[in-house]
Amino acid sequence: MGFHQQVVEATKPAKGEFARSPYIVRILTDGLGKADYLTFLGQAYHVVWHFCPIMAAAASHLSDHGLYRDLRYMLYDRCEDEKGHEKWVLEDVASAGGDPEAVRQAFPHIPVQALIAFNYQMAERGAPGSVLGMLYVYETALAEMGPRATQTLSRSTGCTPERGLKFISSHAEADVEHAAGVGKALDAIVEAEHKKAVLNAIKVNYHLLGQLM
Numbered sequence: 102m103g104f105h106q107q108v109v110e111a112t113k114p115a116k117g118e119f120a121r122s123p124y125i126v127r128i129l130t131d132g133l134g135k136a137d138y139l140t141f142l143g144q145a146y147h148v149v150w151h152f153c154p155i156m157a158a159a160a161s162h163l164s165d166h167g168l169y170r171d172l173r174y175m176l177y178d179r180c181e182d183e184k185g186h187e188k189w190v191l192e193d194v195a196s197a198g199g200d201p202e203a204v205r206q207a208f209p210h211i212p213v214q215a216l217i218a219f220n221y222q223m224a225e226r227g228a229p230g231s232v233l234g235m236l237y238v239y240e241t242a243l244a245e246m247g248p249r250a251t252q253t254l255s256r257s258t259g260c261t262p263e264r265g266l267k268f269i270s271s272h273a274e275a276d277v278e279h280a281a282g283v284g285k286a287l288d289a290i291v292e293a294e295h296k297k298a299v300l301n302a303i304k305v306n307y308h309l310l311g312q313l314m
Contacts, residue, residue: 104296105287108237111300115307119242122311128250132257139199142190144313145268147209150187151217152239153180159224159232168289172230175286179236189268196265197258212312219305223298230295234302236283238310243272 102110119125127133133141160176163169191201208214223231251262251270262270290296 103288105284112303115304119307119311132253138258142194143204144213146190146204155220159229162229212309216309228295228298231298231302234299238306
């Protein structure tokens with residue numbers, strides 16, 4: 102069994118807890134009212150804004166040799182793919198009737214601050230390969246839940262994939278391919294320290310994302 106499959110099996114409880122969190126259940130069943138959707142976007146903005154800097158921090162601390170050199174280049178490519186996506190979130194805020202500048206200036210909720218700080222800590226002072234745990238959670242969750250969330254939120258908010266749901270709908274498509282790339286990178290991890298850190302990062306990211314609101 103490759104490490105990717107080990108990750109899938111070992112993190113099923115954390116993934117299940119995330120999927121059962123009341124807020125995620127609401128998104129996937131009834132959707133959210135406009136006000137709650139704007140609150141969600143306000144929190145998502147900060148997660149997305151720090152996504153590339155966290156990957157860059159991890160890349161800067163990876164070894165120059167072997168598989169970690171390859172992982173560094175993968176992170177460079179992923180940063181290029183993800184660059185500017187926080188602007189999509191702000192465009193969705195404006196389309197849904199919110200204030201993008203207020204979102205930019207606000208402090209995120211405490212679980213979001215903890216999520217961001219944890220991922221920076223692991224990238225800079227822990228095991229930088231644990232960034233794959235962050236990528237695994239974000240891209241797996243969006244790839245699996247994005248299409249359904251787009252449908253329910255469209256009904257509940259009146260927004261469309263082109264106006265107000267651009268971020269979620271676009272990532273639901275792109276992250277299928279990205280998730281496959283993360284799986285391949287996970288199978289290249291051989292050090293026990295990094296495997297342990299990846300598993301922990303997945304559990305922490307699932308838990309704190311479930312507390313987003």
